[in-house]
Amino acid sequence: MSSNNLILFSPKDLRNRVIVLTGVLLIIGLVALYSISDNPLSIGSSFFRQCIFILLSFFAYIVMRTIPLKTVHDNSTTIFVGIAMLCFIPFFLPQVEYTYRWIDLGFMTIQPSEYLKFALVIVIAKYLSNHQLEVKSKSIVIIPGILTLFCAGIVLNQPDLGTAVIVCAPLIPMLLWAGVNGFIIFLIITPIITILAASNTIFFSVWAVIMFLCFLMFRPNFISGSVLYFANIFTGLLAPFFWNNLAEYQKQRILTFLNPDLDPMGSAYHIIQSVTAIGSGGFFGKGFGHGSQTQLKFLPVQESDFILSVIAEEFGFVGIFLVMIIFFLFIKTLLDIAFKLSDYFSSLVIVGIASILLSHIFINSAMTIGLLPVKGLPLPFISAGGSFLLSCFIMLSLVINLSEN
Amino acid sequence: MLKVDNKADLFHYRTLLFILCFLLLALIGRYYYLQVIEYERHFSKSQINRVKAVTTYAPRGLILDRSGEILVDNYPTYILTVKPYKLEDKEVIFKKLAPILDTNLDELNRRYKKYYRGKFLPAIIGKNLSFEQISKIEERRLDFPGFEYERFDERIYPSPFNEAHFLGYLREVDRDTIPSLDKSLLYRAGELIGWQGVEKQYEKQLRFSKGIDYVEVDTYGREIFELEENKIPAFPGENLVLSIDSNLQKFVKGLLAEKKGSVIISDVNSGEILSMVSSPSYDLEVYRGTTSEEDWDKLLSDVDKPLLNRSISGLYPAGSMLKLITTINLLEDNTVALSDSTLCVGAIEYGGNEFRCWNENGHGYVDLNEAIIQSCNIYFYEKVQLLSLESWVETARNFGFNSLTEIDLPNEKIGLIPDREFFTKQYGRWGWSERGVLLNLTLGQGDILVTPIQGLRFINHIASKGETAKLKMNLNKDVSYYAPIEYSDKTWDYIWSSLFDVINATGGTGWRAMSSSKDLQFFGKTGTAENPHGEAHASFIGFFELNDNKYSIVIIVENGGSGGSVAAPLAGDIASYFINNSQEYLADK
Numbered sequence: 003m004s005s006n007n008l009i010l011f012s013p014k015d016l017r018n019r020v021i022v023l024t025g026v027l028l029i030i031g032l033v034a035l036y037s038i039s040d041n042p043l044s045i046g047s048s049f050f051r052q053c054i055f056i057l058l059s060f061f062a063y064i065v066m067r068t069i070p071l072k073t074v075h076d077n078s079t080t081i082f083v084g085i086a087m088l089c090f091i092p093f094f095l096p097q098v099e100y101t102y103r104w105i106d107l108g109f110m111t112i113q114p115s116e117y118l119k120f121a122l123v124i125v126i127a128k129y130l131s132n133h134q135l136e137v138k139s140k141s142i143v144i145i146p147g148i149l150t151l152f153c154a155g156i157v158l159n160q161p162d163l164g165t166a167v168i169v170c171a172p173l174i175p176m177l178l179w180a181g182v183n184g185f186i187i188f189l190i191i192t193p194i195i196t197i198l199a200a201s202n203t204i205f206f207s208v209w210a211v212i213m214f215l216c217f218l219m220f221r222p223n224f225i226s227g228s229v230l231y232f233a234n235i236f237t238g239l240l241a242p243f244f245w246n247n248l249a250e251y252q253k254q255r256i257l258t259f260l261n262p263d264l265d266p267m268g269s270a271y272h273i274i275q276s277v278t279a280i281g282s283g284g285f286f287g288k289g290f291g292h293g294s295q296t297q298l299k300f301l302p303v304q305e306s307d308f309i310l311s312v313i314a315e316e317f318g319f320v321g322i323f324l325v326m327i328i329f330f331l332f333i334k335t336l337l338d339i340a341f342k343l344s345d346y347f348s349s350l351v352i353v354g355i356a357s358i359l360l361s362h363i364f365i366n367s368a369m370t371i372g373l374l375p376v377k378g379l380p381l382p383f384i385s386a387g388g389s390f391l392l393s394c395f396i397m398l399s400l401v402i403n404l405s406e407n
Numbered sequence: 408m409l410k411v412d413n414k415a416d417l418f419h420y421r422t423l424l425f426i427l428c429f430l431l432l433a434l435i436g437r438y439y440y441l442q443v444i445e446y447e448r449h450f451s452k453s454q455i456n457r458v459k460a461v462t463t464y465a466p467r468g469l470i471l472d473r474s475g476e477i478l479v480d481n482y483p484t485y486i487l488t489v490k491p492y493k494l495e496d497k498e499v500i501f502k503k504l505a506p507i508l509d510t511n512l513d514e515l516n517r518r519y520k521k522y523y524r525g526k527f528l529p530a531i532i533g534k535n536l537s538f539e540q541i542s543k544i545e546e547r548r549l550d551f552p553g554f555e556y557e558r559f560d561e562r563i564y565p566s567p568f569n570e571a572h573f574l575g576y577l578r579e580v581d582r583d584t585i586p587s588l589d590k591s592l593l594y595r596a597g598e599l600i601g602w603q604g605v606e607k608q609y610e611k612q613l614r615f616s617k618g619i620d621y622v623e624v625d626t627y628g629r630e631i632f633e634l635e636e637n638k639i640p641a642f643p644g645e646n647l648v649l650s651i652d653s654n655l656q657k658f659v660k661g662l663l664a665e666k667k668g669s670v671i672i673s674d675v676n677s678g679e680i681l682s683m684v685s686s687p688s689y690d691l692e693v694y695r696g697t698t699s700e701e702d703w704d705k706l707l708s709d710v711d712k713p714l715l716n717r718s719i720s721g722l723y724p725a726g727s728m729l730k731l732i733t734t735i736n737l738l739e740d741n742t743v744a745l746s747d748s749t750l751c752v753g754a755i756e757y758g759g760n761e762f763r764c765w766n767e768n769g770h771g772y773v774d775l776n777e778a779i780i781q782s783c784n785i786y787f788y789e790k791v792q793l794l795s796l797e798s799w800v801e802t803a804r805n806f807g808f809n810s811l812t813e814i815d816l817p818n819e820k821i822g823l824i825p826d827r828e829f830f831t832k833q834y835g836r837w838g839w840s841e842r843g844v845l846l847n848l849t850l851g852q853g854d855i856l857v858t859p860i861q862g863l864r865f866i867n868h869i870a871s872k873g874e875t876a877k878l879k880m881n882l883n884k885d886v887s888y889y890a891p892i893e894y895s896d897k898t899w900d901y902i903w904s905s906l907f908d909v910i911n912a913t914g915g916t917g918w919r920a921m922s923s924s925k926d927l928q929f930f931g932k933t934g935t936a937e938n939p940h941g942e943a944h945a946s947f948i949g950f951f952e953l954n955d956n957k958y959s960i961v962i963i964v965e966n967g968g969s970g971g972s973v974a975a976p977l978a979g980d981i982a983s984y985f986i987n988n989s990q991e992y993l994a995d996k
Binding site for chain 1: 420434
């Protein structure tokens with residue numbers, strides 16, 4: 003393909019770039035953690051623990067690097083089924099913090115759904131990269147769609163709305179990458195927007211009109227077009243019933259987001275404090291260790307969920323801009339690799355992983371500035387926390403492994 | 408390596424790149440808006456105004472008796488707290504504060520250290536502040552920056568009734584204990600938690616739920632105004648109604664005054680505990696924080712162990728009540744003819760050792776019924792030899808010995824009914840014989856340990872002929888049942904009639920419990936448990952029927968002497984109390 007020449011770097015350069023950018027992100031995270039730890043060099047401080055986690059994850063990375071691409075490809079179904087089954091185990095264990103997310107191994111806890119995300123990506127990639135598959139056929143979305151819904155269903159029942167969203171995120175980019183018909187992708191997206199719009203009559207009416215115009219544009223046959231259109235409308239009307247099935251705290255978070263004045267559980271308090279911390283950082287920030295909001299511990303879970311607020315307060319817009327640029331380069335490099343690779347399966351997996359990481363970045367950042375409800379999703383390579391860091395390193399090792407072919 | 412070539416085309420690559428740019432630009436735009444355009448507003452807010460979440464409290468639930476009399480109430484006190492980061496010159500400020508709080512510098516430093524939770528969180532400096540002390544601090548507000556006082560409820564015991572053992576007490580939560588507590592109840596250092604008795608058992612029900620007020624404060628911590636709309640109200644804890652009858656409790660307490668031991672009375676049909684006395688006791692006021700260290704030490708080191716709730720945690724040799732276990736085994740297995748008699752001459756020899764009856768002159772010829780009535784040891788020594796250790800142990804364990812009664816109180820002891828495994832472990836494979844240990848077991852002696860509450864469960868099983876309600880302190884707790892015990896009616900009837908005779912027949916060991924009233928049918932068994940440390944423990948278990956209700960009693964008097972002469976008369980007194988107050992007990996139902 004001649005278009006491949008658009009990206010001027012060789013795969014090796016791109017690989018090195020991913021590794022360098024990862025290093026920069028890890029350092030940014032450690033600087034922020036150093037700033038908010040009372041006594042950073044003591045055992046037990048979040049800074050110190052993060053250093054240990056990085057070492058352990060790096061070790062896992064080295065081990066994972068030895069696994070050849072073919073092994074991953076050939077065993078993708080086994081890997082997926084294995085991890086999906088692990089996700090059921092917490093339901094038989096005692097609850098941890100009112101959820102069934104964790105398996106307590108004694109020395110550490112693991113969250114299997116963390117690994118379900120990329121196991122799903124791998125299995126979908128394997129399916130889509132099958133050379134016998136008729137990409138233009140409509141039925142191609144059925145298996146990836148069912149698998150995704152199944153995984154999202156398990157995770158939602160834990161309950162973990164945030165991870166469920168992440169699990170769904172790679173589906174559309176991967177289908178798009180595989181060249182699936184645009185109308186089909188449109189059909190997948192519509193119910194989601196319909197449900198979101200259902201909370202407000204005006205939004206819903208506007209959306210119904212837009213949807214109608216899109217249907218006209220794509221010109222499906224009359225009967226299937228009408229059925230799909232009205233199915234969407236009914237979904238929208240039924241959405242309130244679904245709403246009632248959400249856990250109380252999930253409702254609370256969404257409601258708080260929609261209207262911060264409704265604040266029984268204090269989520270709005272997090273957002274108010276986070277926005278104040280970010281806003282008061284200004285253009286150049288208050289300086290390392292001088293963020294009054296974060297240093298005074300006004301922000302809750304600042305070492306994981308709200309780490310970006312710490313960076314924003316102490317290093318200002320300049321710091322945030324830098325972090326965003328690095329994230330941009332990171333994801334773009336992944337897309338470049340995916341585009342340059344000759345192997346289709348690898349390319350699809352990398353697009354899926356890029357989608358997972360991007361949705362983490364977007365949801366976490368949007369939460370700190372009050373654009374999305376408080377979700378408890380960490381920021382890749384920056385937030386403190388062992389389980390997620392390990393998962394990020396595993397994804398990184400997959401990317402590097404796959405890009406070597 | 409793999410067969411399929413990459414089919415991604417430039418359009419798809421650009422679409423995803425566009426989505427990436429769009430999402431990140433949206434974020435950067437929002438950051439720019441907050442940090443550059445709205446900077447002034449947020450910066451001044453961070454400098455001057457801070458939203459502070461203030462925890463609000465509500466009273467803990469009260470504890471009432473079955474008639475609604477308040478046993479445990481709340482008493483409002485005020486505590487003084489300080490935020491450590493406001494204390495610029497701690498020593499100077501504490502020096503000024505000490506005379507107002509009637510204490511010294513060292514004590515203030517000690518409390519500061521004890522309650523310190525972090526620079527920005529209030530630490531408790533003074534408790535039980537009087538109105539006068541509060542106004543003195545208020546007058547000199549500027550001398551004491553960062554100091555605040557808040558209401559803090561303590562427990563008070565309004566009636567002279569002050570039952571330390573089952574009511575229990577509250578204790579301060581400290582930093583070390585917090586990780587082990589129920590997270591959903593949101594404990595903080597300095598708060599109170601039920602630590603013993605029903606206060607502990609029903610902590611979740613009694614504890615209030617905390618509320619939150621959001622207030623805007625300036626950099627000096629002064630509250631500017633309260634944000635009304637975000638409040639979470641605090642809710643008081645639920646009241647707890649006990650099945651205890653406080654009049655009966657006071658009466659029984661009087662009976663046990665100057666004695667060591669335990670008396671428990673229950674309603675057989677519902678399993679409700681009407682009275683639970685453990686003697687000696689202590690005054691719950693010792694937990695109010697004004698007790699001197701000397702008094703504390705005295706209480707802790709008292710050889711009579713007043714802190715121990717003997718009713719559920721006191722372990723005793725069971726004594727003759729366990730002769731009923733042997734009896735039931737004999738009856739169920741049809742091992743002996745009821746008319747089969749044994750000659751008791753006051754002593755018998757087994758394996759070279761002499762075993763004695765309590766009646767040194769001997770009872771003469773006794774059959775099973777007479778053996779129970781007169782509590783003849785020789786009869787049981789002889790007949791227990793017909794049983795196997797396994798079946799005896801199984802029967803005893805069926806009646807709930809060697810297991811918890813699951814009464815709703817913490818720290819219940821499990822006791823011990825030794826089995827083959829135990830003896831082998833304790834004495835070695837060849838260090839004991841089945842025949843030998845059965846001689847001890849049938850008299851409830853040797854390694855056997857039971858709690859008074861297990862004795863009560865035992866007599867309730869007999870009184871209800873196997874279908875027995877679980878014992879409970881909480882009146883509103885649903886009635887549930889122990890695993891049913893199934894024996895033939897013949898066995899139950901025989902036991903009932905023997906227990907009736909123990910009290911009402913000529914020569915019965917329990918005759919001192921006999922009641923003059925015709926309305927009351929009294930059944931019981933006395934016990935005298937040998938005890939190497941002194942005089943024998945006197946015991947009595949029994950039940951009586953009154954106005955279609957059944958009430959059961961267990962009595963243990965430590966080192967009291969014989970069950971018939973010490974415990975049985977107390978049972979008689981309790982029965983008389985029920986007769987005299989029978990109107991009340993009719994109305995109650």
